[in-house]
Amino acid sequence: MMRVTSIAAVAANGVIGKDNDLVWKLRDDMQFFMETTRGHHVIMGRRNFESIPAKYRPLADRPNIVVSRDPSYDAPGAVVVTSVEAGLDLARAAGESEAFIIGGGQIYALALAAGLVDRQLLTHVAAEPEGDTFYPAFDGAAWAGERLAVQEADARNEHGFEIWAYTRR
Numbered sequence: 304m305m306r307v308t309s310i311a312a313v314a315a316n317g318v319i320g321k322d323n324d325l326v327w328k329l330r331d332d333m334q335f336f337m338e339t340t341r342g343h344h345v346i347m348g349r350r351n352f353e354s355i356p357a358k359y360r361p362l363a364d365r366p367n368i369v370v371s372r373d374p375s376y377d378a379p380g381a382v383v384v385t386s387v388e389a390g391l392d393l394a395r396a397a398g399e400s401e402a403f404i405i406g407g408g409q410i411y412a413l414a415l416a417a418g419l420v421d422r423q424l425l426t427h428v429a430a431e432p433e434g435d436t437f438y439p440a441f442d443g444a445a446w447a448g449e450r451l452a453v454q455e456a457d458a459r460n461e462h463g464f465e466i467w468a469y470t471r472r
């Protein structure tokens with residue numbers, strides 16, 4: 304069975320973005336994201352796709368799936384679908400073992416509310432930046448958390464962070 308994992312970096316106040324961009328430079332977390340998702344289907348919202356700098360878009364070495372209400376939306380290098388479920392169906396049909404929901408806020412909310420997510424990989428960032436996009440609140444009692452990594456703020460990482468994996472109880 305294909306596992307579905309959402310992966311996000313979330314501030315202490317829930318912020319994940321502002322003005323369709325990230326709000327921090329966390330090189331080691333970005334590296335964790337790139338390594339974790341490499342080789343796997345990644346499913347993202349149309350706005351998130353457009354927020355990725357052109358030279359990194361589509362994300363290399365993994366099938367990119369973009370969710371839009373517009374089935375004729377042109378996402379060079381990516382497949383366009385009109386629902387998260389349709390994206391997951393494509394991944395499943397391709398024999399994927401683990402598909403990643405990579406945001407942004409609308410797509411995380413859709414996937415979590417629909418109960419499509421088996422595991423959340425959350426980087427808890429020690430910061431409370433201003434922002435306009437949030438990771439959805441979830442019922443902490445329903446998920447078992449395990450800390451995977453701790454990183455202090457340093458020259459590569461603007462803020463400290465902890466990476467946690469949450470699986471359904």
Ligand SMILES: NC(=O)c1ccc[n+]([C@@H]2O[C@H](COP(=O)([O-])OP(=O)(O)OC[C@H]3O[C@@H](n4cnc5c(N)ncnc54)[C@H](OP(=O)(O)O)[C@@H]3O)[C@@H](O)[C@H]2O)c1
Pocket residue numbers: 310311312313318319320321322323324325347348349350351352354370371372373376385386387405406407408409410411413436
């Ligand atoms: N910190 C992190 O880990 C992280 C990760 C990813 C993104 N982000 C940030 O998140 C922000 C972007 O997130 P966002 O919430 O603005 O946008 P988003 O979730 O990336 O994309 C929203 C788009 O998804 C499509 N959509 C939404 N609901 C749909 C539905 N029910 N059916 C079909 N398509 C649907 C729509 O596309 P159309 O308008 O084309 O119909 C909508 O405009 C940026 O600031 C980005 O930097 C942060």
